[in-house]
Amino acid sequence: EAQVTQNPRYLITVTGKKLTVTCSQNMNHEYMSWYRQDPGLGLRQIYYSMNVEVTDKGDVPEGYKVSRKEKRNFPLILESPSPNQTSLYFCASSLRTGGLPGAFFGQGTRLTVV
């Protein structure tokens, strides 16, 4: 089954404690991205990757890092989480052709930073 898998689904952490949210896709997609969703602000893109070793900033990259060492994985790293990073996070992937901007989304990771 084609899918994007995020882990964990839920996470509560403390300010400053480094964490990683994993994202994996099994469709051999070149394009992957991370979004955060906050009430009243919709979905905002954090980072995206057009292919292995190619990443770029989205609209809200501050406080986040990503890496793309393998095609299937695109982890999101919070080196020093802060309460304003409490949010619902989504990973997405798609083929890097035409206008398919992340046609497949993961189920989301709800992060709370206290």
Place this chain on the structure above:
Amino acid sequence: LAKTTQPISMDSYEGQEVNITCSHNNIATNDYITWYQQFPSQGPRFIIQGYKTKVTNEVASLFIPADRKSSTLSLPRVSLSDTAVYYCLVGYMDTGRRALTFGSGTRLQVQP
């Protein structure tokens, strides 16, 4: 990047056709128009995509006028399970182009 404008919310009844219009005045020549559906606490789900005129699939139709400055998502005979937030995106994915931004979406409430 092309910005989009959608109604914040819409109400409908089961069995009715629902049309949600999105404005995208600064759409670029290569841009595609894509619609997503999102249920609470779930990731967005791709519904339909088009470039011009009309596109139809098993769940929806997408109407795009000749100037492409707007588009309309049409959901035929909605049911309660169509209650969700619908997002319109405009953009094109290619090397060197930044990827896309979601707007605030349209919250559709379907009543019995």
